[in-house]
Structure formats: C-alpha cells, structure tokens
Amino acid sequence: MQMNDFMMNMILSELEDAVGRENCSTRPIDKLAHSVDYFWLSRMWVDRGGRMPEADIVVSPKDATETSKVLKIANYYKIPVTTWGAGGGTQGGALPVAGGILLDTKRMNKIHEINIEGMYIECGTGSIYKHIELAANEIGYSTMHFPSSLCCSTVGGFLAHRGIGVVSTKYGKIDDMVLQMEVVLPNGDIINTSSAPKHAAGPDLNEIFIGSEGTLGIITKAQMRIFVQPEERRFRAFLFKDMTGAFTASRELLQKFKPSVMRLYDPAETSSLIKKIIGVERDGAFMNIAIEGVSELVEVEEKILLDTFKKYGAEDLGSEYGEKWWKEKLTFFYPGNMMDIPQMFGTMDTIAPYDKIEKIYWAMKEAIETNFPQAIFIAHFSHWYEWGAMVYDRFIVDNPPQDPEEAMRLHNAIWSCGVRTALANGGVVNDHHGVGIKLGRLMKEQYGPAMQVFEGLKKELDPNGIMNPYKLGL
Amino acid sequence: MTISEKSKKTIDSCRFCWMCHHICPVGNATGQERNTARARALALSLVNRDALEFSDDIINNLYECTLCGGCTNDCVTGWDPIVFIKEARTEAAMNGKSPKYITKMIDALEATGNVYGIKKLDSELSKEISLLPKSNTLLFLGMDARTKVPSAAINAIKALKKSGVEFTALADEPNSGWAMDTLVGATEETRQTMLKAASVINNYKTVIVFDPSDAKSFIHEYKEWGIKIKAEVKTFTAVCAKALADGKLKLAKSNTIYTFQDPALLVREVGESEEPRQIIEACGELKEMFLNRKGTMFAGNLLMTEYLEDTMKLIAAKRWEDASRTGANVLVTACCSEYAVLNMVKPENMELKTIEQIIVEA
Numbered sequence: 072m073q074m075n076d077f078m079m080n081m082i083l084s085e086l087e088d089a090v091g092r093e094n095c096s097t098r099p100i101d102k103l104a105h106s107v108d109y110f111w112l113s114r115m116w117v118d119r120g121g122r123m124p125e126a127d128i129v130v131s132p133k134d135a136t137e138t139s140k141v142l143k144i145a146n147y148y149k150i151p152v153t154t155w156g157a158g159g160g161t162q163g164g165a166l167p168v169a170g171g172i173l174l175d176t177k178r179m180n181k182i183h184e185i186n187i188e189g190m191y192i193e194c195g196t197g198s199i200y201k202h203i204e205l206a207a208n209e210i211g212y213s214t215m216h217f218p219s220s221l222c223c224s225t226v227g228g229f230l231a232h233r234g235i236g237v238v239s240t241k242y243g244k245i246d247d248m249v250l251q252m253e254v255v256l257p258n259g260d261i262i263n264t265s266s267a268p269k270h271a272a273g274p275d276l277n278e279i280f281i282g283s284e285g286t287l288g289i290i291t292k293a294q295m296r297i298f299v300q301p302e303e304r305r306f307r308a309f310l311f312k313d314m315t316g317a318f319t320a321s322r323e324l325l326q327k328f329k330p331s332v333m334r335l336y337d338p339a340e341t342s343s344l345i346k347k348i349i350g351v352e353r354d355g356a357f358m359n360i361a362i363e364g365v366s367e368l369v370e371v372e373e374k375i376l377l378d379t380f381k382k383y384g385a386e387d388l389g390s391e392y393g394e395k396w397w398k399e400k401l402t403f404f405y406p407g408n409m410m411d412i413p414q415m416f417g418t419m420d421t422i423a424p425y426d427k428i429e430k431i432y433w434a435m436k437e438a439i440e441t442n443f444p445q446a447i448f449i450a451h452f453s454h455w456y457e458w459g460a461m462v463y464d465r466f467i468v469d470n471p472p473q474d475p476e477e478a479m480r481l482h483n484a485i486w487s488c489g490v491r492t493a494l495a496n497g498g499v500v501n502d503h504h505g506v507g508i509k510l511g512r513l514m515k516e517q518y519g520p521a522m523q524v525f526e527g528l529k530k531e532l533d534p535n536g537i538m539n540p541y542k543l544g545l
Numbered sequence: 546m547t548i549s550e551k552s553k554k555t556i557d558s559c560r561f562c563w564m565c566h567h568i569c570p571v572g573n574a575t576g577q578e579r580n581t582a583r584a585r586a587l588a589l590s591l592v593n594r595d596a597l598e599f600s601d602d603i604i605n606n607l608y609e610c611t612l613c614g615g616c617t618n619d620c621v622t623g624w625d626p627i628v629f630i631k632e633a634r635t636e637a638a639m640n641g642k643s644p645k646y647i648t649k650m651i652d653a654l655e656a657t658g659n660v661y662g663i664k665k666l667d668s669e670l671s672k673e674i675s676l677l678p679k680s681n682t683l684l685f686l687g688m689d690a691r692t693k694v695p696s697a698a699i700n701a702i703k704a705l706k707k708s709g710v711e712f713t714a715l716a717d718e719p720n721s722g723w724a725m726d727t728l729v730g731a732t733e734e735t736r737q738t739m740l741k742a743a744s745v746i747n748n749y750k751t752v753i754v755f756d757p758s759d760a761k762s763f764i765h766e767y768k769e770w771g772i773k774i775k776a777e778v779k780t781f782t783a784v785c786a787k788a789l790a791d792g793k794l795k796l797a798k799s800n801t802i803y804t805f806q807d808p809a810l811l812v813r814e815v816g817e818s819e820e821p822r823q824i825i826e827a828c829g830e831l832k833e834m835f836l837n838r839k840g841t842m843f844a845g846n847l848l849m850t851e852y853l854e855d856t857m858k859l860i861a862a863k864r865w866e867d868a869s870r871t872g873a874n875v876l877v878t879a880c881c882s883e884y885a886v887l888n889m890v891k892p893e894n895m896e897l898k899t900i901e902q903i904i905v906e907a
Contacts, residue, residue: 093855096577098579098602099600099602099603100579100584100588100602100603100605100606101577101578101579103584103587103588103591103597104578104579104581104584104587104588105578107561107587109561109563114561117560117587117590117591117596118590120591120594120595120596121596122591122596129578131576131577155578157563157566157578158563158578159563159566175576175577175578177572177576177577177578178575178576179576180573180576197576199566199567199573201567202567202573205835205836206835208835209835209870220563222563222564222565222566222567222568222619223563223564223565223566223567224563224566401564401621402621402622404564405562405564405620405621405622406558406559406561406562406622406624407558407622408622411558411561412561
C-alpha cells in the first residue's frame with residue numbers, strides 16, 4: 072500500500088476508534104522513546120547523533136479485545152506491528168525497524184487475580200515484573216523471578232524472549248513459571264492456551280508463543296506462578312583454582328540437590344567485576360551459591376555443598392561475599408557500574424551440556440581474543456541444570472570506531488564470530504536474551520532444515536508477515 | 546541548550562538506563578513509554594547533540610513529570626533526573642517556549658499569588674484566620690489549602706488548637722515559591738517570590754508548614770538560593786506528633802483501620818515518615834500499603850490537575866488500588882493537594898480523610 076497523508080490519517084482514525092484517541096499517538100516523543108531499546112547498536116546510533124527507525128503510530132491497547140482490533144486493522148492494511156514491553160531487551164527485538172504500528176503493552180498492566188490456592192497471579196502482560204513480585208510479597212509469596220531487569224521489563228517481555236532470573240537453578244526459567252496464557256493471533260483471534268502446562272493434549276501451545284518475540288502473536292494475559300517464601304536463604308562463596316574443578320563439582324552437586332543461585336565467574340570477571348562490586352581481590356574463579364527452603368533441608372544441603380566442593384579443592388570464602396552479592400544483585404546494572412557507551416559490549420549467552428560447555432567457553436574466548444585483539448573477553452556461568460549450564464560471555468571494546476557504520480560493522484563481526492564459534496562447538500544462538508534483529512541472521516545456521524518448522528508456523532499464523540518483521544530470522 | 550554540566554552528565558547516564566521504570570507514577574498509570582526518566586533524557590541528549598529540535602512536544606513531555614523524586618530515590622548510583630528536567634523547564638522559559646498552560650499559571654500566580662487565579666479567600670477560612678491571636682508562631686497554610694481545599698486549612702487550624710499550640714495565620718499569606726520553582730525552575734522570578742515570602746516568614750520565631758511542598762522549598766530551594774529563613778521551620782505533622790508525645794494532644798483510639806499515603810515530598814525531601822504514623826496509630830489501626838515511606842507512589846497534585854487532569858486521576862486511581870488491597874477502611878493523606886486528587890476518583894467502599902481531619906475527629 073502506498074502510504075500518504077490521507078491514508079495515514081484514515082488508518083490513524085481507525086486505530087483511535089480501536090484504543091481511544093489518548094492511547095494512539097503520532098507524537099515525536101512517543102516515536103523517539105520507542106526507537107531505542109537496550110540493544111547496543113541502537114544506543115550507539117543515537118549517541119553518534121543519528122536517529123533510529125521509528126514507528127509511524129504508537130498504540131497502547133488496554134486488553135486483548137483492543138489488541139485484536141489493532142491487529143485486524145494492521146492486517147487489512149498490511150502494516151507492520153512491533154510489540155514493545157518496556158524496551159529493556161538487548162537484542163533489538165522491540166525496535167520498530169520496519170515502521171508501521173508500535174504496540175506498547177504497558178496499559179495491559181492489571182493484576183486480574185491473585186490465586187493463593189492455585190499458586191499463581193493472573194496479570195496483563197504489560198505489567199512490570201517488579202509489580203508482580205510486589206503483589207506476591209504483599210501476601211507473603213514471591214515470583215522467584217529475579218533477573219537484573221526485574222524493574223524495567225514486563226511479564227510479556229520476559230515471555231517473549233524466554234527470560235531467566237538469578238534463582239533459576241531451583242525455580243526454573245520463565246517458561247517454567249507460566250501456567251495459562253491469553254494470546255492474540257495475528258488475524259485478531261483471541262485464544263487461550265491449555266488450563267495447565269505439562270499435559271499430553273498435544274504439543275504445549277505455550278511453547279509456541281514463549282520465545283516467539285512477537286512474530287507469531289501477542290501474549291496479552293498470563294498466569295505467573297508464585298512460591299512460598301523460603302524459611303531461610305543461605306549463601307556460600309568459593310574460590311576455585313580453575314574452572315574445570317568448578318564444573319565437575321557443580322555437576323556432581325546438581326545430582327544431589329538444586330541450589331537456587333549458582334554463579335561461577337571466570338578469572339577475568341573475578342578480577343574485574345567481582346573485585347569492583349563484591350570486593351574479592353583474589354586470583355581464581357569465584358563462585359557464589361545460595362541454598363534456600365525449609366531450614367532443616369537447608370542445613371543438610373549446606374553440608375552436602377561443603378563436602379562436595381571441598382573434594383574438588385574449592386576454598387570456602389564463607390557467607391559474607393554471597394550475601395553482599397545478593398544485596399547488590401541489581402546494583403551491577405545502574406549507570407556507573409555497568410558497561411556503557413562509549414564502550415562497545417555484548418553478552419553472547421549460550422547453553423550446552425556439561426560435556427561441551429567448558430569447551431565452548433575456551434573456544435569463544437580464543438576466537439574473540441584472536442580475531443579481535445581490541446576486545447576484552449569475560450564470562451560467568453549463572454544458570455545450571457543437572458545436565459548442563461549456560462555461559463554468559465561478554466566482549467568489551469573500550470575504544471570502538473567513532474564512525475557509526477564502522478562501529479556497527481565491528482560489532483556485528485564480533486557477534487557473528489562468537490555465536491558461530493558457540494554453534495560449531497555444540498552451543499545455541501542464545502540462552503535467555505533472545506534473538507531480535509541482532510541474531511536473526513544466525514538462526515538458520517543453528518537450525519538448518521529445522522527452521523522450516525518456525526517458517527511454517529509464521530506463514531500459517533501471519534500470512535501477511537506483519538508481526539515484528541526481521542526478528543527471529545523470520 | 547544552556548544547561549549545567551551536572552545535567553548533561555545525568556542526561557547521558559539516564560538516557561540508556563531503564564532501572565527506574567517501575568517507580569514512575571505517571572509512567573505506570575498511563576502506560577506511556579515517554580513518561581520515564583530515560584525517555585526524557587534520550588530526547589534531551591539528542592537536543593544536546595543538535596540532532597533534535599527542543600520542540601514543543603519535548604517541552605510538553607517535561608511537564609508530564611510530577612517531580613515526585615521516585616526515580617531519584619530509587620537510583621542506587623545517585624543520578625537525579627529532576628535536576629535536568631527542572632533545568633530544561635528553565636531553558637524553555639528563558640527562550641519563551643513555556644507551554645501556554647504554564648504561562649497561564651505563571652500569570653495567575655503573579656496576579657493573585659496562586660496558580661489558579663483565585664482572588665478571594667474562602668469566607669469560613671477567612672473567619673477562622675481572623676479569630677486567631679497574634680503569635681510569634683506562624684501557621685503557613687500554603688497555596689493549595691488556601692484556595693482549593695479550604696476545609697483542610699480549617700481543620701489544620703482546629704487540629705493545632707487541639708494540640709495546644711499557640712499560633713497565628715495570615716489572611717494575605719505570600720506564596721512560598723514552590724509553584725514558580727515547579728513551573729519554571731530556578732529563574733529570577735522564582736527567587737523574587739521566595740525573597741518576598743522569606744521577608745514575611747522572618748517576622749516569626751517558628752513557622753509551622755502545613756503543605757509538604759512548601760516545607761520542601763523552605764528547606765531545600767531557599768538554601769540553594771542563599772535565602773535565609775531565621776524562623777525555625779517545622780512541619781504540621783511533626784508539631785502534632787510532638788504534642789501527642791507530650792500528652793498535649795489527646796486522641797481517642799477507635800476500631801477504624803487506616804492506611805496512609807506518604808506524601809512524596811514530605812518523606813523524600815523533608816525526611817518525615819514516622820510522625821504521621823504516630824498520629825494515625827493513636828486514632829486506630831494502621832495497615833501499610835506495600836509501597837510506603839520513601840518508596841511511596843505519588844498520588845497526584847492540584848497544580849498538574851490544571852493541565853493533566855485525566856493523568857492525575859489515573860495516578861490517583863492506581864494508588865486507590867494499592868490502598869484497597871490493604872483491607873483498610875480509610876485512606877489518610879498528609880497533603881491536601883494529594884487529598885483533592887484522590888477524592889476525585891474515590892471508590893465507594895473506602896473513606897478518604899486528611900490527617901488533620903482525623904485529629905479533629907478523634
């Protein structure tokens with residue numbers, strides 16, 4: 072369709088009719104605010120005085136019904152729709168790179184039900200997760216989802232890119248924390264996934280939409296699990312001479328019980344970030360463990376932890392560092408503590424079984440440091456399973472090119488190198504930050520012919536290709 | 546833009562930081578991304594880089610901020626978005642770019658001493674003031690109580706009398722300068738307004754400040770301008786709480802369950818959170834809202850209702866949701882302006898009272 076002033080205003084009036092005039096905006100400030108998210112390239116671009124692609128219209132529906140109306144209008148006119156939670160994503164997944172409609176979910180922030188018996192809170196997916204946590208705390212419970220972006224991301228945002236929090240080893244990832252979801256399909260139909268997960272009524276519909284990054288539909292309501300607050304949460308920090316010992320010890324530990332927090336820092340991150348924030352000034356690999364739950368069990372689990380880690384030469388640093396880390400767990404991410412422009416940086420998180428994860432770390436470290444000597448490589452391992460772990464590896468370039476196009480070229484080259492190395496050694500494109508526009512080009516490299524499953528879903532559900540174009544490699 | 550280095554640094558820190566997203570009352574109530582510290586900082590950072598015009602749209606967005614300090618309070622690394630928002634408002638004023646709804650209030654302020662353009666004091670309040678004796682203690686009622694919520698002003702007078710405090714009040718009270726500072730920041734007009742108020746206040750030994758906004762100005766902005774207040778500044782709630790502790794104020798405790806809305810400026814800028822609670826707990830049971838004390842969520846003010854009435858109502862309605870979850874029967878406020886906005890959207894199943902009202906009634 073050829074867009075002109077007349078048609079623009081016609082479409083605008085239809086959208087205003089759908090969501091209310093005050094919730095439909097063409098204000099420059101609204102377009103600007105939605106044009107930059109946490110993606111380094113978008114930040115760099117505006118830092119250099121450039122302007123990122125902007126939506127033509129920003130709409131804020133209050134519920135699934137209004138969302139449905141918006142999608143029907145968008146489908147009729149074949150206008151791109153990009154869904155935005157709070158913009159805290161690092162992969163450019165919420166950026167309206169194709170223009171069109173930006174659908175901000177934050178008006179869908181109602182807490183519909185707090186169900187103690189069913190152990191969930193039903194809420195609009197535009198709710199900031201911290202608010203859900205506060206609602207749970209109010210009745211003595213917790214969501215047990217504590218990512219660093221807890222205060223600045225929505226329920227829908229976490230679901231859209233399969234987020235994870237720091238106590239994931241015990242309580243699970245976001246896909247473990249959701250029961251039923253309400254989803255608006257691209258054609259405007261409103262559907263509900265099954266009333267409970269873990270069923271045998273065919274494949275789980277939740278899993279089709281979780282991680283789909285707004286390319287297959289818009290999640291508008293979700294039942295998020297709540298947990299009884301632990302009687303006790305104990306911390307214990309350790310120093311391993313090398314990471315191999317830490318991996319072996321952790322794998323063995325996870326065959327016995329699940330701690331809540333497990334974070335292993337490589338020697339480079341131990342001597343930089345951990346030294347700065349936590350104050351550990353030692354060589355080696357720092358590891359922080361938290362055990363929580365019923366006090367009697369915590370007592371037993373702590374003994375198992377100490378015995379297991381001692382066997383692998385870990386030095387017990389006591390509880391103080393762990394407690395400090397817990398207190399500061401969000402502090403890391405405030406301006407002044409976190410990497411920021413003018414530095415170039417990225418987190419290439421990937422996941423693999425134990426037989427591959429350490430190999431991936433060393434291969435990525437070597438690939439980045441060899442091919443990009445201007446980059447520093449640091450890493451930690453912060454989400455653990457009985458079968459494997461994720462590596463949160465970062466590159467930092469202190470003095471990237473000033474020219475924005477050159478900076479983009481270098482940024483993308485480092486990313487391609489790092490992720491391809493992970494893939495070649497048995498990893499995946501990403502663990503919990505998602506794909507977005509940043510890594511879409513690498514999805515086919517990971518999945519090969521399996522990508523046709525996603526493409527088939529996309530074609531069937533979104534035949535006009537309006538939903539979040541150029542994201543997820545779809 | 547001619548803004549300070551401190552503001553420029555804050556803008557460049559806040560533009561890419563999302564950490565206070567959850568705490569902005571306007572952002573949470575409206576669901577609009579522009580109502581965040583980072584959106585305002587992003588726009589101003591582009592203005593500073595000559596990549597964006599300092600347009601009416603950006604300036605309007607500056608006036609959507611309540612200056613409640615939630616983001617500042619929440620920032621663990623100490624950035625203060627209020628600094629650059631106020632400086633940018635000043636910049637707009639200096640360049641004749643203030644929005645019409647702002648200049649209208651400034652004109653009214655200069656003509657009548659209040660932003661609402663109300664010329665006459667409420668007759669009942671006027672009578673109450675005229676009956677007060679001369680004293681070296683002044684009750685400073687403030688713009689909003691005098692013009693928009695006279696019932697609160699009258700109850701404040703009655704509550705202080707009940708507390709055994711000897712005081713007077715002024716029929717022609719000067720404006721504290723808070724409103725001008727909010728509208729255009731640190732301009733010469735603001736300074737002159739404050740100087741005028743100081744010259745009146747300094748005739749008294751003690752000033753009991755009823756409105757937390759005025760208390761904040763007397764304590765902070767006057768110092769920043771180097772304007773001396775010789776009089777001892779005390780808040781209304783602190784004076785009543787002291788009288789209660791000294792046994793001069795007697796309150797009858799009932800079975801009523803209260804919850805309390807901490808006024809953002811009282812708790813964050815004046816540092817007062819326990820005094821109102823001591824009063825409420827003497828009147829009944831207090832059940833806290835989850836976001837309380839310094840973490841309070843602003844619930845609206847009258848000045849902004851002049852140009853953003855719907856937004857103020859949304860903010861107040863959001864806070865009523867928090868209040869209703871406590872199971873309390875009565876929401877108590879210690880700021881008459883917040884009371885007035887909360888009253889606009891009061892749910893039927895709860896009561897709303899000012900702290901001076903419960904003192905008078907208990």
